[in-house]
Amino acid sequence: MDASRPPRPVATEIRRWCTDATLLVVVLALAVVSAALTYLAVIVAAGGASSGGGGVQIETDTVLTASSTDADLASMARSSLTMLVPIAAVVLGTRFAGGEMASGALLQIGVAARRLRAVVAVRALLVAAVAALAGAVAAAATIAAVGAAVAGDADLSRLDAWVSAASTVGGAAAQGALLGLIAFALSALTRRWVVVLVGLIVYLVVIEPVLTGTVEAAGSWLPRSATSELMTASPDVAHALPTLVVAVGVTAVAVLTLRRGRVAR
Amino acid sequence: MDEDDRAIMTAEGVGHRYGQRIALVDVSFAVRRGTVTGLVGANGSGKSTLLRIMAGVQAASDGRIRMAGEPLDAREGAGRGTGAAVDGMSLWPSWTVRRNLEYVAGLAGASRDDMRRAAALVRIDDELPTRLRRLSLGNRQRVALAAAIVAGTELVLLDEPMNGLDPDTRSVVRDVIVRLSGEGRSVVLSSHDLHDVDAVCSDLLVLDAGRLTHAGPLAGFDADATVVVVRVASDEADRARVALAEAGLRCTREGDGGLVVAVHAAGSARRVLEGAGVAVLAAHDRRATLEEKFHGRI
Numbered sequence: 033m034d035a036s037r038p039p040r041p042v043a044t045e046i047r048r049w050c051t052d053a054t055l056l057v058v059v060l061a062l063a064v065v066s067a068a069l070t071y072l073a074v075i076v077a078a079g080g081a082s083s084g085g086g087g088v089q090i091e092t093d094t095v096l097t098a099s100s101t102d103a104d105l106a107s108m109a110r111s112s113l114t115m116l117v118p119i120a121a122v123v124l125g126t127r128f129a130g131g132e133m134a135s136g137a138l139l140q141i142g143v144a145a146r147r148l149r150a151v152v153a154v155r156a157l158l159v160a161a162v163a164a165l166a167g168a169v170a171a172a173a174t175i176a177a178v179g180a181a182v183a184g185d186a187d188l189s190r191l192d193a194w195v196s197a198a199s200t201v202g203g204a205a206a207q208g209a210l211l212g213l214i215a216f217a218l219s220a221l222t223r224r225w226v227v228v229l230v231g232l233i234v235y236l237v238v239i240e241p242v243l244t245g246t247v248e249a250a251g252s253w254l255p256r257s258a259t260s261e262l263m264t265a266s267p268d269v270a271h272a273l274p275t276l277v278v279a280v281g282v283t284a285v286a287v288l289t290l291r292r293g294r295v296a297r
Numbered sequence: 298m299d300e301d302d303r304a305i306m307t308a309e310g311v312g313h314r315y316g317q318r319i320a321l322v323d324v325s326f327a328v329r330r331g332t333v334t335g336l337v338g339a340n341g342s343g344k345s346t347l348l349r350i351m352a353g354v355q356a357a358s359d360g361r362i363r364m365a366g367e368p369l370d371a372r373e374g375a376g377r378g379t380g381a382a383v384d385g386m387s388l389w390p391s392w393t394v395r396r397n398l399e400y401v402a403g404l405a406g407a408s409r410d411d412m413r414r415a416a417a418l419v420r421i422d423d424e425l426p427t428r429l430r431r432l433s434l435g436n437r438q439r440v441a442l443a444a445a446i447v448a449g450t451e452l453v454l455l456d457e458p459m460n461g462l463d464p465d466t467r468s469v470v471r472d473v474i475v476r477l478s479g480e481g482r483s484v485v486l487s488s489h490d491l492h493d494v495d496a497v498c499s500d501l502l503v504l505d506a507g508r509l510t511h512a513g514p515l516a517g518f519d520a521d522a523t524v525v526v527v528r529v530a531s532d533e534a535d536r537a538r539v540a541l542a543e544a545g546l547r548c549t550r551e552g553d554g555g556l557v558v559a560v561h562a563a564g565s566a567r568r569v570l571e572g573a574g575v576a577v578l579a580a581h582d583r584r585a586t587l588e589e590k591f592h593g594r595i
Contacts, residue, residue, distance in 0.1 A: 044403025136387030142354040143386070144448040145404040146377045293356030293370055296349045296385065 041147055045154045049162070054127065059166040062120040066170045067177035069112045074181035077108065103265070105182065106196040109174045113204050114260040117170060118236045121163040121208040125215025126229040128159045133220045142295035153287045156216055163212025167204035171263070175200060196265055203263030206272070210259055210279045211236075217282040220290070305330045305452050305483045306351060311360035313346055319507055320346045324360070326502055326512035328452065328485060333478045335494035335515060336487040337591060338504030344487045345384040347504065348454050351485065352381040365451070377405070380449025382441040383456040390430035394421060394440050397429055398447060405448035415446040418473055435466040442470060446477065453477055456487045471497050491588040503591070515587070522585040525566050527556050528578045540573035541566065547592055557589070 049055065132138055145151045175197050215232055219225040236256050244251030251257055255278070258271040304327035313321040321343045328334050338344050349355035350362060353369050362369040364379065388397045394416070402412040416422040419439040424432060429440060438458060445453050455474070459467050474484050474497050485502075488494050494501070494515075501518050503511040511518050529537045537556055541548045546566060551557045570577050 041404050041406065044400060047403075048400055136385050137389060139349075139354055139383070139386040140388060140401065140444065141404060143352045143379060143381045143383075144401045144444070146406050151404065291356070291370075292353050296355040 041145055041151055042154050045151050046158065049128070049155070049158045055124065055162055058120060058124055058127070059162070059169055062116055062166050063170045063173035066112045066116045067173040069116075070109055070174045071177040071181045073111070074105070074108055074178055078182065103196065105178050106175075106200055106265070109171070109178050109200055110260070110263045113167075113171055113174055113200070113263060114207075114256070115237075117167045117204050117207050118211050118256050118259070119233060120166050120170070121211035122215040122229060122232045122236070124163045124166060124208075125159050125212040125217075126219045126225040126232075128155055128162075129216050129219035129225050133223050133225065138295055142292050148292050148295075149287055149290055152220065152290055156213060156220075156283045156287060159212045159216040160209040163208035164205040165208075167206070167208030168201050171201040171204035172197075199265050199267070200263045203259070203261075203267065206262045207256075207259035210272070210275050211255065213279040213283050214255070214275075217279070217286040220286040221282065303327075303329050305365060307363045308347075308351070309361045309363070311347070311350060311357045311362060313343070313350065313355075313358045313507075321350075321357070321504075321507045324504075324507075324509045326509060328483050329500060330483055331478055331481045332500050333474055333484045333486060333498045334500040334502060335498035336485055336502045336504070337489070337491060337494055339506075341506075342504040343507040344504055345456055348381065348383045348456050348485065348487055349385075351452075352379055352383060352454050378449065378451035379454065380405070380445035380447060380452070381454040381456075382438075382445040382458060383454060386441070388429055388437075388440060388444060391428060393426055393428055394432070395425040397440060398425075398443055401444045402447045405450075407447050407450070412443075412447050415443040418446060418476065419443045420469055434461050435463060438462060439466070439469070442473065446473075449482065451482060453482060453484045454487075455484065457489065458486070459488060459490055459493055467493070491586075491591055495587040501587075518587070519585065519590040522590045523582045524557050524585045524589050525580055525582050526551060527566055527570065527580045529556060529570065529575055530578065533575050536573065537570055537575045540569055540575060544569040 132141070141151065142148060211232075215228060218232070219228045222228060240254050240256050243254060244257055252261065252268070252271050253274055255275040258275050261267045261271055262269070306328040308324055308326050311321055311324040312319075324343075324347065336344050336347065346355065350357045353362075353364075356370065389400070392400075395412075398412045398416060399409065401407075402409065413422065416425060419442050421436060421439045421443055424436060424440075429437060432440065438461070442455070442458055445455065458470050462470065471493060474486060477484050478497075478499075486494065486498060498515050500513065501511060501515040502509060503518065527537075534550065534556065538548055538550075541556070544565070546569065548566075549557045567577055567580060
């Protein structure tokens, strides 16, 4: 690269996040934890090992037998992904905004950036891309873990239907992208990333499961349930549309309402 | 060429309120191209608010700022070419100096060569591979200054850049400000240290409780103000100071037994001292320094 050529702000923003090591850590940690939990769960479900001896208690209602199908194995892979991918997406979304959209760093960006809105819009797209990558990598690693867990058991079928694997990977990517975008946009709008981080995790882990159990008809339309359904082999995509609208809408509001003159508070 | 043509930035009736609290009232001035403008005033006089408004990151409640004739908030890219190191602004402590400056340069559309030149100018180029949080306060100030220089191709806004710096570093910062002016950039320097302002500024803005009480050449600020230097015996200096203070006259000590009595007080100082029974050994007038003028006003 010609050293004297002025770099473009958008390219600068992309390069900045692509060289951020903490994002790689989050992506890899998600994949490793999801794969490890699923591996242990499959071992337990297949009755091949006791789960209580190592200090980590793995419980599963699923019992894998010789008659278990691809769908059963894919379901086991999804059970950890649907819990961990949303949390990782929220962490990534707030990470992209946190410490920046509420601090003196935003002042620095506000003064220096020639195209402030473009910088934030690019950042939103990067959030979606990185959270999608995290979901996809975690899904791939988790499916590989299922394969590894059943490999030594001649009685169990193999998770070899590409449709199950592809839908799980694609669904996890979509779930990561949508929830990551929502987390980023809410953090940018409120400039209170810690509140958004805690609030969204409490919602995903506590409130939505309660709502889903209480109002069964509405449950499948809620963000975590609706996006988790995208990982199934034949998802009802319509259920995810409200979440898509919220993600795109709140991101658009966050970008379009950003005014340089409101950066300092 | 009229005044506005020569101005890189103009403020027209700028006012700002924080809720019920009034921070700035009807502030109008022009920052001339290639000059260093001092911005002085007591704590809470509105200096930092004015700098943030000039940097474009805080919208004024009233009035308008123009950058090179164009309203600052007219469009996304308008008014850029401004760099700032203002109150509340921060860089990224966990990044290296190089990464911080490259990021700011990239956002501002400056080149890596510009970044390297700015680092060299503030003499921080040896620390480019060092993480910002490992630097001393003085070196972190230099990095903040370099970031402001990289982005500020037209105008550099500096809020108390000398705070906490040792004399050598202060000297470096003063030299940098003068060099920037020599390159044709405009600098606005907010400082409580009036010696620094006196040393590097050609223009001056004085804020008093949010109102601009002076805007123009520094030499024109109370241009005729003088102070009287009265010399008394060393053992009577303290008694003389008390007498002058009781009469409402500010004074500082200058040399052995010398007292400098505040601006505008020349005529009455001798009478007060003689009334207190302090013998005046000698007295003469001299032109007031900026600090003496400033204290004489506020």
